[in-house]
Amino acid sequence: MKNINFEKNIKLSNYTTIKVGGLAEYFSIPFNANDFIKLIKWSHLNKQECQIIGAGSNLLINNIFLKGLTICTKKMKTININSLSGIVEAEAGVMLPTMSNMLAKNGLQGGEWTVGIPGTVGGAIYMNASSGNLSLAKNLLSVKVINIKTLEIFDIPKKDINFQYRFSPFQQNNLIIISAKMFFEPQGNVKELLETTRKNLKSKTETQPYNLPSFGSIFKNPTNNYAGKLIEELGLKGLKIGGAEVSTMHANFIVNSSTANSQDILDLITVIQQKVLQKKGIFLQPEVRMIGFDYS
Numbered sequence: 001m002k003n004i005n006f007e008k009n010i011k012l013s014n015y016t017t018i019k020v021g022g023l024a025e026y027f028s029i030p031f032n033a034n035d036f037i038k039l040i041k042w043s044h045l046n047k048q049e050c051q052i053i054g055a056g057s058n059l060l061i062n063n064i065f066l067k068g069l070t071i072c073t074k075k076m077k078t079i080n081i082n083s084l085s086g087i088v089e090a091e092a093g094v095m096l097p098t099m100s101n102m103l104a105k106n107g108l109q110g111g112e113w114t115v116g117i118p119g120t121v122g123g124a125i126y127m128n129a130s131s132g133n134l135s136l137a138k139n140l141l142s143v144k145v146i147n148i149k150t151l152e153i154f155d156i157p158k159k160d161i162n163f164q165y166r167f168s169p170f171q172q173n174n175l176i177i178i179s180a181k182m183f184f185e186p187q188g189n190v191k192e193l194l195e196t197t198r199k200n201l202k203s204k205t206e207t208q209p210y211n212l213p214s215f216g217s218i219f220k221n222p223t224n225n226y227a228g229k230l231i232e233e234l235g236l237k238g239l240k241i242g243g244a245e246v247s248t249m250h251a252n253f254i255v256n257s258s259t260a261n262s263q264d265i266l267d268l269i270t271v272i273q274q275k276v277l278q279k280k281g282i283f284l285q286p287e288v289r290m291i292g293f294d295y296s
């Protein structure tokens with residue numbers, strides 16, 4: 001492959017925020033959408049599995065040899081902001097905290113909440129990331145994708161994407177997100193927007209274990225309830241398996257206290273599920289995406 005760097009046997013633990021994960025057979029970090037597309041085409045033409053990771057902030061990757069090509073998008077950082085029209089075009093690897101601050105500086109409203117989510121635009125669309133009743137999907141106009149089976153590239157308008165709580169159709173189809181077009185309300189007060197953005201980040205770091213390796217919320221909130229509340233009521237904060245621990249700060253977070261492996265984390269997830277099911281009669285559905293496990 002011309003002009004494309006890819007390496008072999010790369011440790012994926014360096015590319016997940018929980019700091020666990022096995023080895024990728026082939027690994028690449030493209031700097032732009034063109035190289036990203038070339039890599040996807042290469043994997044298809046060479047009949048290799050292709051796995052996409054963004055910032056790895058919602059991923060539990062098993063400690064295995066992951067065959068095929070793993071592509072990390074986090075260096076695809078091009079973003080174009082039109083502060084008059086409010087139209088923003090961002091490559092899949094643009095980090096939400098970076099975008100959030102840029103929107104505020106350009107007087108665009110509606111992205112202040114995203115500052116606390118350490119993921120990429122592509123990962124946020126795939127996961128339908130949200131906070132309270134705010135979600136990136138609300139600002140979306142369209143998504144540029146490539147079909148990994150046919151290599152067709154096209155735009156999908158937002159109206160054709162059926163987003164649900166922590167679900168997007170990209171979790172079930174063959175489409176990989178290349179970039180997104182969004183709209184944010186223009187002509188906001190820059191000073192106020194920057195202040196709201198700063199406060200939002202502060203409130204996240206004060207209530208969630210931002211300084212420790214984690215993958216954000218472990219479980220989706222069940223209807224009319226909160227996973228964190230159910231786990232906390234059972235006194236599970238601080239419960240440990242190996243180096244994996246239920247955060248003492250927020251019960252819906254598992255933190256890696258430096259020595260955890262992927263099995264410790266999966267075992268802890270299973271124990272929490274069993275206890276909540278036994279005592280509360282509710283099955284907690286993981287929010288975190290799992291790679292290389294038989295989990296379904």
Ligand SMILES: Cc1cc2nc3c(=O)[nH]c(=O)nc-3n(C[C@H](O)[C@H](O)[C@H](O)COP(=O)(O)OP(=O)(O)OC[C@H]3O[C@@H](n4cnc5c(N)ncnc54)[C@H](O)[C@@H]3O)c2cc1C
Pocket residue numbers: 017051052053054055056057058059073092116117118119120121122123124125126127128129130131170175176177178208209210214215216217289
């Ligand atoms: C401290 C902390 C706080 C968090 N707070 C929140 C929160 O408030 N709200 C919330 O919703 N989430 C939160 N998260 C979870 C996480 O940050 C989000 O789900 C985020 O959107 C994931 O983006 P990512 O780039 O890290 O995706 P990854 O974890 O790298 O990937 C997640 C999934 O998306 C797929 N994917 C990634 N990029 C693409 C692409 N370009 N095309 C196709 N598929 C792709 C991957 O294959 C994988 O299946 C938090 C996480 C942490 C660590």
